[in-house]
Amino acid sequence: MDMTFAPDPLALLVIGALGLIVVGAAGLAFGRHLFRLVLALGLAEAGANLLLVIAGYRWDAVAPILTGSAPAAMVDPVPQALVLTAIVIGVGVQALAVALLVRVKLAYGTLDLAELKALVERDIRAAAGIGEPDSAQAPATLPGPAGLIGERP
């Protein structure tokens, strides 16, 4: 029995793709800067795309293009077509996200998620005419004395 460690290269690729998704997801979960969140999204998307390509890949096959010569075994073309669509969608969404980030920066002058959450909460309350935030709903970073005094609902 052959006991040498010879990992299946495809398995390695799958692990890499899953790793990319996990890294991206961690970035999305723990990032504080909106632009970094967009980058993390791009990273995770690359992982998902890689996973999709691997789903139809074969080492012993050629690219799925008919050349006229004797047809060899071909890689499954369907996942490649799918991944192309997915890449295009991903690029579009990221461009849109960046465009929105520009608008956010122009409106609030910051891209820090915690600061933005506090500012938006303040704006929503101001628009709704609700005065002081109560403790459980108030973001911890909201400055000002308003949260300290005032009645609870």
Next chain:
Amino acid sequence: MNALVLPVVLPLLTAFLLQPAGRLSAALARWAGPAVLLVCAGLLVQIALLTGGEPVTAAIGGFAPPVGIVFYADALALLMAIAVPVSALLLWPRAEAGEAGVRQSALMLLLVGSGTGMALSGDLFNLYVFYELLTVASFGLASATGTGRAYVATVRYVLVSGFGSLIALAGIALLYAQTGSLNLAQLADLAPERLANPLGLAAFACLLIGFGVKAELFPVNNWVPDLYACAGKPISALLAGVVSKLAVLVLLRLTVLVFDSPEAREMLMVLGLAGLVTGELAAWRARDLPRLLAYSSIGQLGLLFVALSLPGPAGLAAALAVALHHLLVKPALFMLAERWHGSLDKLAGAGRASPLAAGLFTLFALSLVGVPPLPGFWAKLLVLLELARGAGPFDLTALALVLAVTVVEAHYLFRLVGILYSPGEFRDRHSPRALAVAGLGGAVLVAAMLTLPAVSDALAGLASQAADTAAYRTLTLGGGL
């Protein structure tokens, strides 16, 4: 039945022609969108009448499934497909002059085209593409108010949606690696031997999270409250009403056809319960009407997922009852929130200022809580009866939780009704259009209550047809044109 593709193609085509048309004539750009939606709704109604509710299929481009993409229209799919243009017509954004108005119309048309496609398509990747298109259209519409907070809310929505999409894509990759197919009917054929394993369950979890973003499923719904508070109310109504139901329809097809296992159902029930409890508790704490409605929407959709986790046609009927009730009531409530967007305490006196709006709100609140003669009661009763019939420890816990949460729901909704009818200074009145939409919702609700036997028969018919996987498979893979 190739006319099935028209309600998808026409809005998409018009959306891209609208911009050049706007250069030629402002009136054309303004009325082309609603006119096309009317045509689409008419076409779909005609298809429904012609087929009499029997399922039909259309192979796109003449490529026979499973290689080609197939549209499958049973009564449920047609009902949802009709709901898309009709909701969009009722909630059409207020006409803005010039470029901005044309852009919004184009986005609405994209949303309708892709939404109709989601209701009809029988191919998982095609569903994913329509879902993405609908998502992108909703980004533009959500940020259309142009305020800073709308942009921030939209960015968070983009990030959560993007994450959901890539997880769904990973799920599709897992599914394809296991089965080599993405046609729902062929997946249903292959599922018992290829997907009854942990990898299959992982694929289901991925798809559930992915499509769950729009359906406001528990872990991926944190975009909901801010977006509904910051976006225009018609858009919130559209997203909470018909768009979330389209995502639910995709998940319904997946659970019925492909992932019909107890583990998948347990996953649905746990996430549904989590959404139900967190949503309703947050709604209880909310202090302005839009966010109260947003949180209660999360709770209602949690109940819907609990119902969806129940096996058999009876469970499906319960899920459909909850879904259709929510589809009717929530947009109407959001339209009422258009003027009542301020703090809840400041709404005192609104009942005197606009008695009709307050009356409608009370009607919807009673129905949401589930007060007996109203449709909401029967929807909830169906869920509870099915849970009681299941009688496992899980089912009984869910039963107790649903009842307990109903008390919370009743408390915050009746508290609000009390505020509306208490004496106060509130004088703001609703726009005629908001009242008309809400009034229409109320009228349909009352009509459904008065014709309850017929409605419940129709519901049972819808459910048994949707649960009939054998018909779906033979009709789709038989290559009927």
